[in-house]
Amino acid sequence: MSELRGYLRSDGRKGIRNVVAVAYLVECAHHVAREIALPWRENEVHAIGFPGCYPNAYADRMMERLCTHPNVGAVLLVSLGCESFNKYALERAVRASGRPVKTIVIQGTGGTRASIRQGRAWVEEQRLALDAAETVPMAVSELVIGTVCGGSDGTSGITGNPAAGRAFDQLIAEGAACIFEETGELIGCEHIMAARAVTPELGRVLEGSVAKAARYYATLGYGSFAAGNAEGGLSTIEEKSMGAYAKSGASPISGLLKPGDVPPRGGLYLLDVVPDGEVRFGFPNINDNAEIAELIACGAHCVLFVTGRGSVVGSAISPVVKICANPETYRRMSEDMDVDAGRILEGRAGLDEVGTEIRDLVVSLAQGARTKSEELGHQEFILTYKSFEPLGPACLPAT
Amino acid sequence: MSHDPRLILLDPRDNVLVARQRLAAGETIATGAGSGTTDTAIALAHKVARSAIAAGDKILKYGAPIGVATQAVAAGAHVHVHNMRSDYTPTHHLEDERKAGAAS
Numbered sequence: 001m002s003e004l005r006g007y008l009r010s011d012g013r014k015g016i017r018n019v020v021a022v023a024y025l026v027e028c029a030h031h032v033a034r035e036i037a038l039p040w041r042e043n044e045v046h047a048i049g050f051p052g053c054y055p056n057a058y059a060d061r062m063m064e065r066l067c068t069h070p071n072v073g074a075v076l077l078v079s080l081g082c083e084s085f086n087k088y089a090l091e092r093a094v095r096a097s098g099r100p101v102k103t104i105v106i107q108g109t110g111g112t113r114a115s116i117r118q119g120r121a122w123v124e125e126q127r128l129a130l131d132a133a134e135t136v137p138m139a140v141s142e143l144v145i146g147t148v149c150g151g152s153d154g155t156s157g158i159t160g161n162p163a164a165g166r167a168f169d170q171l172i173a174e175g176a177a178c179i180f181e182e183t184g185e186l187i188g189c190e191h192i193m194a195a196r197a198v199t200p201e202l203g204r205v206l207e208g209s210v211a212k213a214a215r216y217y218a219t220l221g222y223g224s225f226a227a228g229n230a231e232g233g234l235s236t237i238e239e240k241s242m243g244a245y246a247k248s249g250a251s252p253i254s255g256l257l258k259p260g261d262v263p264p265r266g267g268l269y270l271l272d273v274v275p276d277g278e279v280r281f282g283f284p285n286i287n288d289n290a291e292i293a294e295l296i297a298c299g300a301h302c303v304l305f306v307t308g309r310g311s312v313v314g315s316a317i318s319p320v321v322k323i324c325a326n327p328e329t330y331r332r333m334s335e336d337m338d339v340d341a342g343r344i345l346e347g348r349a350g351l352d353e354v355g356t357e358i359r360d361l362v363v364s365l366a367q368g369a370r371t372k373s374e375e376l377g378h379q380e381f382i383l384t385y386k387s388f389e390p391l392g393p394a395c396l397p398a399t
Numbered sequence: 400m401s402h403d404p405r406l407i408l409l410d411p412r413d414n415v416l417v418a419r420q421r422l423a424a425g426e427t428i429a430t431g432a433g434s435g436t437t438d439t440a441i442a443l444a445h446k447v448a449r450s451a452i453a454a455g456d457k458i459l460k461y462g463a464p465i466g467v468a469t470q471a472v473a474a475g476a477h478v479h480v481h482n483m484r485s486d487y488t489p490t491h492h493l494e495d496e497r498k499a500g501a502a503s
Contacts, residue, residue: 154417154444157461158407187487188463214487223488230492233417233445235458235478236485239465308444328443345407345419345444 004366006138007073010098014138015070016301016366017044018130019317020123022076023067024049025090026083032104032112033078036119041377044130045123046316048293048381055084058259058275058386064093065260065297067101071317073133074100074126076119081107100126138366141175141266145362146295146303147247148181150288153232153308153326157243159354160306160325160341165249166355167304168268171362172251177263179298180248181271181291183213184224184284188238189245193270196253201394205256206270213274213284220283228309232326247306255396258388259294264396271298281385289313289380292320302365304358312336314378319371321361338372402431406447410462415446415478417460422447428475435475446478458483 006014022045024033030049037047048066050059067075067090075094079087087103094101102122106115147164149156168178186193190210194203217223223237234240254267263269273294274284285291288311295303296318303320305311310329314320324330327342334340339358343349365371402408406416408431416430422441427434432450441447446460452472457464466483476482480490 154446158409158417158444188465192463217488221488222491223485225488225490227491227493230480230490233442233479235446235480235483236466236490237487238463238485239460242461242463242465326443 002367004138004140004363005135006142006366007070007133008136009070013070013299014136014142015072016138017071017318018073018133019071020045020074020076020126020130021067021072021317022047022078022119022123023063025077025079025085025087026053027051028080028083029078029106032106032115032119035116036076036078036123039120040123040127043127045127046379046381048316048383050085050383052385053083055086056385056387058388059383060086060089061260062293062297062383063090066293066317067094068097068099069296069317070299071301072099073130076122077101077103078115078119079103079105081105139175140171140363143171143176143301143362143366144179144263144299145171145176146179146181146292146298146300147306148288148291148295148303149185149244149247149306150313151307151309151311152229152234152240152243154234155326155342155345156306156308157246158325159344160308160323161243161246163341163344163351163354164247164304164306164323164358166351167358167362168247168249169251170355170359172249172266172268175266177266177269179257179263179269179271179295179300181273181295182224182244182285183209183270183272183274184217185237185241185244186210187214187223188241193245193248193253198252198254199394199397202253202255202397205392205394206253209256209270209272209274212276216274216279216284219279232309256391257298257395258391259386260297261391262299271295275386276389277387280387284386286384287382289315289382290384293381293383302362304362306341310336312373312378313380314371314373314376316379316381319365320373320378321358321371322373323358336372336376401429402449403428408449409460412462413459414449414452414456415458415460416449418443418445418447430474433474435473438473438476441477448472448474448476448478450474452478
């Protein structure tokens with residue numbers, strides 16, 4: 001088997017991609033950013049950004065973590081000019097990380113055409129340099145892997161999610177850091193989950209994070225549950241949660257993270273995606289891509305996405321591996337799916353076999369392989385308003 | 400006594416079985432706890448009652464409660480949003496009038 005290769009960054013982390021991120025700092029700069037990136041849509045230039053014009057500490061942190069993600073090699077910031085986003089601080093942080101960075105201010109460059117022209121010229125230079133960049137050997141233990149489920153149905157909790165959990169168990173045994181999430185989809189599982197925490201204090205933190213999610217969603221009047229979940233045979237949030245929980249595998253839970261916290265070492269981590277404090281700014285994550293962006297902000301080199309109904313999404317910055325839980329969906333949408341986990345339901349494979357297939361696929365992404373969503377050009381990205389308090393002392397026990 | 404191989408029992412404590420393939424309406428099925436009859440077409444991964452369930456009983460799947468029955472459910476009948484509810488937040492679902500009366 002060929003070895004894993006990565007791009008070494010100044011903080012010691014390694015990337016499995018070498019993306020130029022073109023980051024708009026308000027929706028008003030989105031079109032210009034998208035046009036700058038367009039000629040390289042199949043060659044690792046991804047548009048990301050924050051649409052809001054009001055300042056938000058969470059968005060600042062997310063943008064900083066994404067622009068200094070190990071899969072990112074250079075960053076172009078695109079500002080309209082009058083928005084509140086602190087472009088100076090973001091540019092400073094990216095420069096301090098050793099990455100090439102440039103800020104284009106549309107109001108200063110003379111408008112749309114001039115900004116696109118300048119932006120493309122800069123990206124062209126960066127792309128040439130990054131395409132010639134050397135890689136270094138990388139170990140499985142240096143990988144960070146996230147998992148999410150979306151478009152879930154009654155098959156997700158039987159095939160795709162437990163198979164992803166088996167892959168997590170294997171990767172954690174090899175020293176990798178794995179992150180599962182959506183505390184709003186762990187409602188009803190909090191006690192069994194807490195029993196897996198490495199310390200009793202962490203167990204209480206995990207229970208507290210799910211209780212917070214239950215309160216938050218109760219206030220909003222909807223659970224983390226879409227109409228298609230019901231059509232696919234899921235009747236309640238608890239039922240969906242039991243299936244979603246299976247993504248976490250069976251390893252001990254080493255810590256709780258919030259969006260942008262990078263796991264300090266290998267092991268299994270829960271990402272708390274529900275904001276702290278009183279309910280503000282609406283739903284915690286308005287769609288699956290908001291969760292994927294948060295996993296990537298925690299340093300995820302790739303994200304395992306389990307779907308039953310058939311999601312097609314990918315992401316900017318990090319590859320998304322699509323694991324199809326439903327054999328009927330797989331037959332309809334195989335071009336979008338990397339793994340056919342539904343064959344477990346039809347007795348054509350076991351959980352361990354599919355788990356190993358997922359683990360091997362993750363490793364292959366650091367050996368030059370690309371996912372279906374990458375091949376199809378999916379680069380979805382969304383970031384909205386939230387607020388979080390810093391991690392408490394029980395969240396990351398020293399072990 | 401074993402259940403119909405087209406159904407899965409995820410945990411011995413469960414009072415529902417999960418369809419691993421589509422079932423027609425009116426089929427007699429062995430539930431492992433007797434026999435039952437499907438009351439509607441059952442789509443892939445939907446649930447049927449393993450035995451008669453009383454209104455107010457917990458619905459158990461994966462060995463854990465996933466909600467509560469809102470009416471009596473006969474053995475073999477479809478268990479879903481029309482006869483059970485969450486103990487946490489209400490389930491949001493859409494009715495497609497184009498296929499009213501037919502489980503997809």
